Amino acid sequence: MTIHHDTRPTLNLIRLANGEGLDLPAYESKGAAGMDLRAAVDEAAPLTLLPGKRALVPTGFIFEIPEHFEGQIRPRSGLAFKNGITCLNSPGTVDSDYRGEVKVLLANLGEEPFVISRGMRIAQMVIAPVTQARIAEITEASETTRGAGGFGSTGV
Numbered sequence: 752m753t754i755h756h757d758t759r760p761t762l763n764l765i766r767l768a769n770g771e772g773l774d775l776p777a778y779e780s781k782g783a784a785g786m787d788l789r790a791a792v793d794e795a796a797p798l799t800l801l802p803g804k805r806a807l808v809p810t811g812f813i814f815e816i817p818e819h820f821e822g823q824i825r826p827r828s829g830l831a832f833k834n835g836i837t838c839l840n841s842p843g844t845v846d847s848d849y850r851g852e853v854k855v856l857l858a859n860l861g862e863e864p865f866v867i868s869r870g871m872r873i874a875q876m877v878i879a880p881v882t883q884a885r886i887a888e889i890t891e892a893s894e895t896t897r898g899a900g901g902f903g904s905t906g907v
């Protein structure tokens with residue numbers, strides 16, 4: 752008999768008043784990298800995002816991202832392709848010590864107004880490991896073959 756231990760980190764969610772009745776963020780397929788986030792806008796007042804505009808859309812939850820991880824908020828490709836909807840600060844960063852409501856900064860790069868209704872899956876969040884570096888100031892950079900070459904220095 753094989754015993755499979757669940758080694759996944761736990762993501763604790765705290766539902767806020769505006770998240771009442773919303774489905775939990777969820778992975779929509781077995782191997783999905785991101786869990787879809789839903790819009791916690793007022794049922795009676797959908798949000799219309801005009802072309803060229805941006806809006807901070809609430810998710811209705813506080814996420815306790817486990818220590819040594821981050822939440823990366825990314826656009827959904829379907830909304831981006833069909834409607835020009837993206838996350839302006841993509842990938843958005845949710846820190847493990849953040850205890851406010853997670854919000855999604857959507858921008859409409861399309862040509863039509865886009866209506867965001869309550870419960871709509873507006874973006875996805877990937878939980879990713881984070882390494883914090885020790886920061887040390889030094890006076891000279893070590894030598895390498897590349898040196899200061901960058902920004903296309905190796906050709907296209």
Ligand SMILES: O=c1ccn([C@H]2C[C@H](O)[C@@H](COP(=O)(O)OP(=O)(O)OP(=O)(O)O)O2)c(=O)[nH]1
Nearest residue numbers: 824840843844845846847849852853854855856
């Ligand atoms: O798309 C996002 C990006 C950020 N945040 C929250 C969680 C994150 O931990 C906090 C701060 O984000 P960030 O560090 O990107 O913003 P900042 O402009 O540097 O603000 P701060 O000075 O608060 O760090 O805001 C979101 O809810 N959604």
Ligand SMILES: [Mg+2]
Nearest residue numbers: 844845846849
């Ligand atoms: Mg910051």
